[in-house]
Amino acid sequence: MRTFALVAALACAAAPAWAQVALQGMMGNRALLIVDGSPxxxxxxxxxxxxxKVVSTAGDQAVVEVDGRRLTLRVGEAPASVGGAAAxxxxxxxxxxxxxxxxxxxxRINDKAAYFMVDTGATSIGMGAADAERLGIDYKGGQPVRMGTANGMTLGWRVTLSSVRIxxxxxxxxxxxxxxxSMPYILLGNSFLNRFQMRRENDQMVLERRY
Structure with a gap:
């Protein structure tokens, strides 16, 4: 019984149903992997x-495999969920x-890497057109709106994002x-934040999901 339990534990450790994987950099042909927050x-x-498993590396990217599923990672992108089961x-x-x-x-927005700055004063998530185009968002098909900025009024478009993941x-x-x-960051505004109970603890912000 102990032998069976040990084998089962090792199997689970060697092949997780899912993992959060990021590519921090490259060392020659070796990929610097961060798996589930590990060093x-x-x-x-x-x-x-x-x-x-690292299948191959080239330049600033690596192809990895978990439970038979392959994914291409690139240096600097947000961690990706990989594995045979949903995260x-x-x-x-x-x-x-x-x-x-x-x-x-x-x-991630619509499963593409994004970099956010929390803005509790923003009504919704906000981004520049360049980020929207990189993320594949058809923003010009959205609802036109007028936006006030530090430099005056500008044109914008209201859209609905299928998925936002942190x-x-x-x-x-x-x-x-x-x-x-243009905007230096994607603003993480209240259309996302209002889904959470938010509190400050010293230099930390804790978001706990409401629904």
Whole structure:
């Protein structure tokens, strides 16, 4: 019985049903993988780390495989969920303020990498046209709106994002506004934040899902 339990535990450790995987960088032909928040580990093609196998590397990207599913990772992109089963849906996000006091975080919009800055004064998620185009959002098919900025009024479009994910927490059907003016960050506004109970703990912001 003990032998069976040990074998089962090792099998689970070697081949997780899902994993959050990020590519931090490259060391020659080895990929610096971060799996489920673990320290970066250089992994060569053909080698496996925590159930994630590196199939090949080239330039700033690596192809990995988990439970038979392959995914291409690129340096600097937000962590991706890979595996044979769907990732569990989390209910809590903890963000730590940066040196300027702002809460910045990586995430995904419609399953593409995005970089957010929390803005509790913004009615909805806000982004510039360049980010919208990179994310494949057909914003010009949205509802035209007039937006006030520090430089005056500008044209924008109201759209609905199919999915917004931060770590293992995903929210669907989130309103956003795309501005024709450039923006340094994607603003994580109240169309996302209102889905959570929000509180501050020293330099941390804790978001706990309402629904």
């Amino acid at each position: 970066p580990k250089p992994v060569a093609p053909g080698e496996t780390h925590r159930g994630v 569990p849906q989390g209910a809590k996000i903890v963000l730590t303020a940066g040196s300027g006091g702002h809460f910045l975080t990586e995430g 770590r293992d927490v995903e929210v669907r059907d989130v309103e956003a506004v795309v501005s024709q003016a």
